[in-house]
Amino acid sequence: MKTFTTHQMVELLRNNVIFKGADAAEKYSDEALEEVIRIIKISELKAGDIVFKQGNQGDSIVLLLRGEVAVYVSGGKGIEIHIAIIEENNFFGEMAIIDDTDRMASVRAASDCLLGTISIDDFWEYFYKHPMLAKNVLRGINQRLRDTDASYIERLAKEKEELIRFNRELERKVKEKAESLERSQKQLIQSEKMASLGQLVAGVAHEINTPVGIGVTVSSHLTQSTKKIISSFENNKMSKSDLTKYFSSTLETSELMLQHLLQTADLIKSFKMVSADQTAHERRKFNVKSYLEDIILSLRPKLKNKPHQITIDCDDDIEIDGYPGALAQIITNMVLNSLIHAFNEGDNGTIAIEVLKNASGIILKYRDDGKGIPEENIENIFEPFFTTKRGEGGTGLGMHIVYNTVTQILKGSISCESTLGQGISFFINLPAKLEN
Numbered sequence: 224m225k226t227f228t229t230h231q232m233v234e235l236l237r238n239n240v241i242f243k244g245a246d247a248a249e250k251y252s253d254e255a256l257e258e259v260i261r262i263i264k265i266s267e268l269k270a271g272d273i274v275f276k277q278g279n280q281g282d283s284i285v286l287l288l289r290g291e292v293a294v295y296v297s298g299g300k301g302i303e304i305h306i307a308i309i310e311e312n313n314f315f316g317e318m319a320i321i322d323d324t325d326r327m328a329s330v331r332a333a334s335d336c337l338l339g340t341i342s343i344d345d346f347w348e349y350f351y352k353h354p355m356l357a358k359n360v361l362r363g364i365n366q367r368l369r370d371t372d373a374s375y376i377e378r379l380a381k382e383k384e385e386l387i388r389f390n391r392e393l394e395r396k397v398k399e400k401a402e403s404l405e406r407s408q409k410q411l412i413q414s415e416k417m418a419s420l421g422q423l424v425a426g427v428a429h430e431i432n433t434p435v436g437i438g439v440t441v442s443s444h445l446t447q448s449t450k451k452i453i454s455s456f457e458n459n460k461m462s463k464s465d466l467t468k469y470f471s472s473t474l475e476t477s478e479l480m481l482q483h484l485l486q487t488a489d490l491i492k493s494f495k496m497v498s499a500d501q502t503a504h505e506r507r508k509f510n511v512k513s514y515l516e517d518i519i520l521s522l523r524p525k526l527k528n529k530p531h532q533i534t535i536d537c538d539d540d541i542e543i544d545g546y547p548g549a550l551a552q553i554i555t556n557m558v559l560n561s562l563i564h565a566f567n568e569g570d571n572g573t574i575a576i577e578v579l580k581n582a583s584g585i586i587l588k589y590r591d592d593g594k595g596i597p598e599e600n601i602e603n604i605f606e607p608f609f610t611t612k613r614g615e616g617g618t619g620l621g622m623h624i625v626y627n628t629v630t631q632i633l634k635g636s637i638s639c640e641s642t643l644g645q646g647i648s649f650f651i652n653l654p655a656k657l658e659n
């Protein structure tokens with residue numbers, strides 16, 4: 224440890240804020256400072272050494288004769304919060320001489336330091352002999368408070384600035400994320416559309432394959448038998464019974480052909496409808512109740528000889544601006560489904576159509592009291608080609624057409640509820656006026 228002469232020590236002390244007089248009247252005599260030498264304990268610290276720790280008992284005031292120290296507090300979880308740097312020729316730990324409490328902060332040497340420690344008791348004893356000391360202690364504390372305030376404000380401003388920057392960065396990231404999400408969602412919808420289109424095309428091919436295949440078989444059969452009868456006719460070998468046989472088989476074959484061609488034509492008509500071609504519909508404002516009544520009237524041939532009841536519950540004045548043809552399509556498909564799927568031969572069924580106004584337009588409730596569908600089929604009912612009557616005339620396109628018509632042409636929504644054995648309900652929300 225470096226040793227100092229008395230003179231060197233006196234000069235070191237005189238340079239310290241605590242003994243530095245503001246003017247000649249405040250100047251400490253050499254004797255007064257030599258007295259300090261007797262009560263001060265000198266120590267040397269390396270940069271990083273701890274002077275004292277937060278929570279230690281405060282039993283002394285420390286004069287920083289050489290070097291700098293850093294003051295910090297623990298913010299918990301190992302975080303250190305920097306409070307201040309105390310520069311050479313200042314003092315610290317003065318709170319202990321005033322209020323005898325534990326250290327409120329930790330102090331560590333920020334560079335190699337030379338420290339002088341004075342115990343509380345020695346300090347007060349010295350103080351009573353040299354009350355002038357009070358002035359400098361107070362000055363020092365005052366300066367410390369000001370510095371701390373200033374650095375606190377500076378730090379606050381910096382933190383705020385950082386917070387703003389952080390916020391902006393966060394906003395930018397969130398926006399970026401949202402945009403990429405939107406993009407991938409759009410892609411997903413698009414690929415979903417493409418997939419359902421592909422499914423549709425495959426389905427169309429599959430459905431048409433059977434009737435067309437049968438058509439091909441029977442027509443080649445017809446060609447064969449015709450060639451045969453022509454040749455026996457030309458060779459004068461044709462008997463009457465040959466001709467009768469030919470006639471009856473030809474009639475049968477052409478009936479089969481007609482039947483399957485009609486089925487194909489029907490399928491194609493449905494497929495065309497699936498594409499929900501908007502241009503096929505005429506747009507206008509129409510009265511819902513009277514239009515519904517017209518639709519039911521047009522279904523009368525299908526309802527002939529059936530005891531079912533169809534009721535319409537709708538206020539006279541409800542109008543919507545949209546595509547009436549689309550509504551007809553929807554109701555027709557649903558009624559035909561009720562006739563085919565809900566009711567057995569001889570059943571006395573009820574179909575109830577109810578229309579209510581709501582904030583955005585109308586809600587149309589369609590309900591039959593037929594067989595209903597099992598819970599697990601509800602989610603499939605709008606899928607193309609979902610049918611429980613495959614091979615019995617079912618194509619599974621009816622409800623898909625309804626769905627497309629409601630959502631794409633009328634910009635509404637549709638949902639289905641059913642309890643097996645208790646009928647089926649459809650809820651259709653439609654806007655009162657279509658956006659252009």
Ligand SMILES: Nc1ncnc2c1ncn2[C@@H]1O[C@H](COP(=O)(O)OP(=O)(O)O)[C@@H](O)[C@H]1O
Nearest residue numbers: 560561564565595610611617618619620621622
């Ligand atoms: N009103 C109804 N009652 C019971 N089941 C129904 C009703 N409407 C539709 N379904 C069921 O939904 C399936 C799909 O209907 P849809 O798409 O019109 O095809 P399809 O009538 O050609 O079978 C039907 O096969 C049937 O199982």
Ligand SMILES: [Mg+2]
Nearest residue numbers: 559560621622
């Ligand atoms: Mg159907």
